[in-house]
Amino acid sequence: MDEKLSCFWYLTVSYKRHPMKPKLTLKQIARELDVSISTVSKALHDSMEISEDTRQKIKAFAKYYNYMPNNIALSLKNRKTRTIGIVIPEIVHHFFATVISGAEQVANERGYNLIICLSNNSFDREVVNMELLANGSIDGFILSVAKETQQKGDYHHLIEIINRGMPVVLFDRVVDEVNCDKVIIDDKKGAQKAVSYLIGLGCKRIALISTVDYISVGKLRTQGYKDALEREQMKVEKNLILKIEDIENSEREIMEFLKKNEVDGVFAVNEQFAASAIKGLAQKGLKVPEDVSVIAFTNGEISKRFIPSLTTVSQHGAEMGAKAANLLIDRLEKPEEEEEQFTTEIIKTSLIERESTKSKIYISL
Amino acid sequence: MDEKLSCFWYLTVSYKRHPMKPKLTLKQIARELDVSISTVSKALHDSMEISEDTRQKIKAFAKYYNYMPNNIALSLKNRKTRTIGIVIPEIVHHFFATVISGAEQVANERGYNLIICLSNNSFDREVVNMELLANGSIDGFILSVAKETQQKGDYHHLIEIINRGMPVVLFDRVVDEVNCDKVIIDDKKGAQKAVSYLIGLGCKRIALISTVDYISVGKLRTQGYKDALEREQMKVEKNLILKIEDIENSEREIMEFLKKNEVDGVFAVNEQFAASAIKGLAQKGLKVPEDVSVIAFTNGEISKRFIPSLTTVSQHGAEMGAKAANLLIDRLEKPEEEEEQFTTEIIKTSLIERESTKSKIYISL
DNA sequence: CTGGACAGCGAAAACGTTTTCGTGTTGAAA
DNA sequence: TTTCAACACGAAAACGTTTTCGCTGTCCAG
Numbered sequence: 207m208d209e210k211l212s213c214f215w216y217l218t219v220s221y222k223r224h225p226m227k228p229k230l231t232l233k234q235i236a237r238e239l240d241v242s243i244s245t246v247s248k249a250l251h252d253s254m255e256i257s258e259d260t261r262q263k264i265k266a267f268a269k270y271y272n273y274m275p276n277n278i279a280l281s282l283k284n285r286k287t288r289t290i291g292i293v294i295p296e297i298v299h300h301f302f303a304t305v306i307s308g309a310e311q312v313a314n315e316r317g318y319n320l321i322i323c324l325s326n327n328s329f330d331r332e333v334v335n336m337e338l339l340a341n342g343s344i345d346g347f348i349l350s351v352a353k354e355t356q357q358k359g360d361y362h363h364l365i366e367i368i369n370r371g372m373p374v375v376l377f378d379r380v381v382d383e384v385n386c387d388k389v390i391i392d393d394k395k396g397a398q399k400a401v402s403y404l405i406g407l408g409c410k411r412i413a414l415i416s417t418v419d420y421i422s423v424g425k426l427r428t429q430g431y432k433d434a435l436e437r438e439q440m441k442v443e444k445n446l447i448l449k450i451e452d453i454e455n456s457e458r459e460i461m462e463f464l465k466k467n468e469v470d471g472v473f474a475v476n477e478q479f480a481a482s483a484i485k486g487l488a489q490k491g492l493k494v495p496e497d498v499s500v501i502a503f504t505n506g507e508i509s510k511r512f513i514p515s516l517t518t519v520s521q522h523g524a525e526m527g528a529k530a531a532n533l534l535i536d537r538l539e540k541p542e543e544e545e546e547q548f549t550t551e552i553i554k555t556s557l558i559e560r561e562s563t564k565s566k567i568y569i570s571l
Numbered sequence: 572m573d574e575k576l577s578c579f580w581y582l583t584v585s586y587k588r589h590p591m592k593p594k595l596t597l598k599q600i601a602r603e604l605d606v607s608i609s610t611v612s613k614a615l616h617d618s619m620e621i622s623e624d625t626r627q628k629i630k631a632f633a634k635y636y637n638y639m640p641n642n643i644a645l646s647l648k649n650r651k652t653r654t655i656g657i658v659i660p661e662i663v664h665h666f667f668a669t670v671i672s673g674a675e676q677v678a679n680e681r682g683y684n685l686i687i688c689l690s691n692n693s694f695d696r697e698v699v700n701m702e703l704l705a706n707g708s709i710d711g712f713i714l715s716v717a718k719e720t721q722q723k724g725d726y727h728h729l730i731e732i733i734n735r736g737m738p739v740v741l742f743d744r745v746v747d748e749v750n751c752d753k754v755i756i757d758d759k760k761g762a763q764k765a766v767s768y769l770i771g772l773g774c775k776r777i778a779l780i781s782t783v784d785y786i787s788v789g790k791l792r793t794q795g796y797k798d799a800l801e802r803e804q805m806k807v808e809k810n811l812i813l814k815i816e817d818i819e820n821s822e823r824e825i826m827e828f829l830k831k832n833e834v835d836g837v838f839a840v841n842e843q844f845a846a847s848a849i850k851g852l853a854q855k856g857l858k859v860p861e862d863v864s865v866i867a868f869t870n871g872e873i874s875k876r877f878i879p880s881l882t883t884v885s886q887h888g889a890e891m892g893a894k895a896a897n898l899l900i901d902r903l904e905k906p907e908e909e910e911e912q913f914t915t916e917i918i919k920t921s922l923i924e925r926e927s928t929k930s931k932i933y934i935s936l
Numbered sequence: 937c938t939g940g941a942c943a944g945c946g947a948a949a950a951c952g953t954t955t956t957c958g959t960g961t962t963g964a965a966a
Numbered sequence: 967t968t969t970c971a972a973c974a975c976g977a978a979a980a981c982g983t984t985t986t987c988g989c990t991g992t993c994c995a996g
Binding site: 248251284 | 953
């Protein structure tokens with residue numbers, strides 16, 4: 207491919223057959239058309255410097271051979287990659303998948319690519335992966351911190367990267383210690399709404415099935431649960447609150463929990479817990495929603511298809527992803543100016559009423 | 572940042588405060604230490620050309636300021652990005668999420684990154700996104716073709732890209748017209764196993780709830796269903812087969828279908844359909860598994876949590892993703908030699924027995 | 937002394953772009 | 967005829983690496 211290509215067909219052939227990829231480059235076009243590289247570049251950018259003739263010739267050639275500029279070279283030159291890194295704890299997870307989906311759509315529309323990294327909830331992998339990406343591969347991060355990271359409370363890697371000048375947008379599992387743009391849902395208020403709704407239905411003994419407290423969202427939802435109860439002058443009973451560490455064994459824990467406690471309402475921080483709760487209740491001979499009303503966070507696949515379908519607090523993950531992407535790209539494209547002012551966007555939750563909740567208050571006719 | 576940095580602390584400060592990212596580069600180290608760029612590069616690579624003294628000095632400096640080479644520059648030089656592009660129809664989808672998860676793990680272990688693109692089942696987006704990535708951003712593709720693409724039967728973009736020398740691995744929704752490595756599950760055999768299992772339980776009238784035929788996997792699973800019946804000399808009844816186009820309205824379709832037909836077994840090509848089927852059966856007063864046994868493809872979140880939990884054909888998505896990534900990376904790192912021999916790996920399905928199936932054959936004591 | 941071996945380092949090309957700053961050739965105005 | 971702008975184009979630097987090659991000096995064997 208280094209000899210001068212004597213005519214069109216030669217290029218076509220070698221272009222198609224060669225096992226290696228002799229991607230068409232400016233240099234090759236230049237050599238072929240007996241002009242300089244600069245001329246080719248300018249012509250393809252419709253520069254007025256180049257005569258109409260030459261421009262047409264070059265553009266025709268480029269089009270014919272489907273020339274496309276090399277992204278890596280562009281990235282090096284512009285010192286931007288038009289790629290954003292998204293780091294999440296797991297991907298086999300309805301909520302995170304929707305977030306990615308939303309972020310990808312926005313990124314795509316605005317001409318960016320998404321490179322994903324899974325931290326698998328491990329601190330080390332989060333650190334290593336970010337360090338790797340931060341070295342030129344991407345222009346900015348969208349991130350939800352790993353469980354282990356929240357547990358450790360060590361956010362040096364984030365702060366480091368931000369200090370180096372790389373924009374970061376945190377979402378969902380955010381941390382106060384880090385100063386950057388954030389997108390969250392109002393977990394507290396969402397939980398509050400849900401529990402208030404249960405109270406409104408006439409529930410007197412509402413169980414909370416949550417995760418351990420070092421997960422920020424678990425903590426916040428727990429707070430919302432308590433707030434709702436207190437607002438109605440209802441007591442928060444410790445034994446009506448179950449905190450689950452290991453999601454794998456959650457079913458058994460939930461079953462035992464329900465065996466020991468009488469409840470007429472359940473608020474679960476995710477679909478899985480809600481499903482297990484309903485199963486547990488069924489074993490006790492309790493029906494949902496007739497005997498017990500159940501609400502779950504996360505409006506996922508289970509909620510829609512379960513029997514009964516689940517009333518849920520929808521987190522609008524796609525919206526979060528979209529918002530996060532927009533925030534990041536806005537900052538990337540902002541012309542490097544005034545004091546950075548960080549914003550925290552709150553995505554509203556909405557209560558989606560389905561079959562798992564039913565009023566206990568019978569209005570006499 | 573362009574003046575010579577007079578001492579260490581100066582660099583630290585400007586390094587931390589500057590809004591732009593003055594990433595430490597070989598050139599800066601060279602200037603600072605009064606050596607040439609080549610010397611720095613060699614020293615950091617522990618080249619024997621450089622004296623022990625200079626090497627130590629340079630390495631100390633680099634370590635102190637946390638020098639890391641710029642990935643983009645490396646990519647340009649090596650003409651490899653160590654990044655692989657994965658294109659899937661959707662991500663809010665349990666199976667695809669597991670595939671990504673498996674691929675990411677392997678990629679990570681072998682030092683590669685994953686850049687994701689969603690085709691949203693659209694032909695155009697598939698083409699455009701691939702075209703974009705193919706221009707230097709990635710070293711190879713992992714892809715499951717969009718629904719619309721399969722419907723159209725137009726695979727020029729794939730063939731083009733492969734001809735240009737970029738390795739592609741297709742998974743799940745593969746196409747015969749394209750010559751490359753592939754990873755599939757044996758949809759036909761998986762379906763066959765499931766239906767045979769139903770037959771073994773004593774089911775006489777087994778319904779199939781599938782997707783339209785242009786989706787390769789739908790077609791194959793339908794084939795497996797028929798094969799299983801024929802093998803047992805059972806008739807394939809057209810009206811026991813439901814093909815669903817629009818997954819959004821699937822529930823209604825399934826309900827009506829079940830109203831019209833008497834069945835004692837259901838084989839659904841995904842969890843959602845199975846769940847809807849059970850709902851429909853319940854409305855007819857039929858219980859699962861007592862009256863009807865149900866098996867679904869896709870061993871997802873719904874199957875595990877549903878009541879009754881679903882007997883499923885597990886597709887081992889993570890394994891597929893891992894295999895695909897390994898195939899791709901193997902090819903990328905193979906030293907450019909002999910005739911390319913493409914392989915098609917088959918990931919075995921396994922039948923996971925849960926509560927939605929039960930034998931109808933009562934063994935007399 | 938001379939010659940070569942060798943150690944230690946730097947210059948420069950290359951990867952594929954974009955962009956600035958020439959430079960040579962016109963045609964027309966002075 | 968000179969001068970000057972406009973026009974059309976090319977050379978070269980830059981982005982940050984790696985790597986080949988060449989250069990200098992030192993030391994030792996002949």
